Amino acid sequence: MPDEVDLLVRADFLYPMSPGLPVIADGEVAIRGDRIVHAGPARPAGHWKPARTIARRGSAVLPGFVNAHCHTASIVFRSQTDDGTGGVGLAGIAFRMEKDISDEEWRVLAEAGCADMLRSGVTTINDIWYAPWHLADSVSRSGLRAQIAHKVFDVRLEELHRGDYTRHAHIGEARLKDGVAFAERWNGAAEGRITARIGTHATDTCSASLHREARAEATRLGIGMHIHTAQTVKEVAVIQQEQGCGPLEYLRDIGMLAPDVVCAHLSYASDADLDAMAETGARYAHCPTIYPRRGRYPRLDVIRARGIPTGFGTDWMQNDPFEGMRNAINVMRVRLGDPDYLPTAEALWLHTMGAATVLGLEREIGSLEPGKKADLILVDLNGPHLQPYYGDHPALVFYARVPDVAVSIVDGQVVLEDGRPTRLDPEAALSALDRHKPGWSRTLRSLGGRCVCCG
Ligand SMILES: [Zn+2]
Structure with a gap:
């Protein structure tokens, strides 16, 4: 009797990221509901009875x-804090502009x-930002998986760009209250x-x-919690001055x-900081694309040698995760x-x-193994920049590009197909950005941003 499954994904190469990091030629992933029931070499014809098969x-x-x-x-802020702001675009441009962006703009x-x-x-994303309820709503509809913090x-x-660290307890209280309300409303939502x-x-x-x-x-x-730490020279100096120690x-x-x-x-964590962090079991998000732009790269080797659990973010x-892996x-x-x-x-493991x-x-996620959630992507290997494709790890990590991602599946549901989100309307989202762009452009220019549009 064939084994009934909801979705069968077949590919020339399977990178399950399971222990030992094997690559399997002629692989397949069989999915029932939101879980993987098989990820390995393709079984003989007739083994499965899938409701749907994706085989490119x-x-x-x-x-x-x-x-x-x-x-x-x-x-x-895309492109506005990258060049010619002496590394202070974050405080000088983004921090001064983001407070005036409306709830409706954050939605778009x-x-x-x-x-x-x-x-x-x-x-899967781990996000900390303004108006997290809008992100949660988009995540919920789009099919993404997310951890979100206000x-x-x-x-x-x-x-902060003036070095003014005056504390305003009412701001902290209000924002924490909103963060707690967000968590109470959204934790565990979207199935x-x-x-x-x-x-x-x-x-x-x-x-x-x-x-x-x-x-x-x-x-x-x-x-859990989510925090930026040892990110800037200024932050380390302020903590050193106020507390007499490093941020961690x-x-x-x-x-x-x-x-x-x-x-x-x-980025600026000392050995003592890393020891402190390692003691507590706190975990580390390393973002390989932003660091070179800021001219300071964290000591990834030293951090990992401390046994601090590490993974990549953008x-x-x-x-672009491919660019991130290559940058690192x-x-x-x-x-x-x-x-x-x-x-x-x-790098792919990270x-x-x-x-x-x-x-x-x-x-739950991160590798393709029976019992885990069915979160996987299919990369199209037919582009001339990928051929001849020999199926090893360098072939994927050094040569694949974002537009090669053809299919994404989260919780067993197809959320991207032929490179298009299946549940969102990207054109509508982009034309909404267009409507707001002149206003953003004016504000950015007034703060020293370099946009040349909408003059
Ligand atoms: Zn950040």
């Missing part, structure tokens, strides 16, 4: 990319951002695809009391860090003078299983 000639199947740290709706940006993520082969802080971010986190924005943008209150709320709600030592000392905390960046505006490999091999550092299989581990989802 010239394709590779792999786990969907897990994005351990990102800001899906931040695309509003979240929708377009979700289309971008899906198009890039990302199946951005909590108690300084005026728009004053369990959405998980909430409490998002204390950064080490230096929350006072110690706000960090502690946020930690207490996350613990009470049974959810400080977060450990006030009881913030635990295995359910995702710490992004660590941070903001450039959500290229930068680290040059830095260490070691052409063997970070083999491609390991954007799938590694990132799933950072999010505490290692038992």
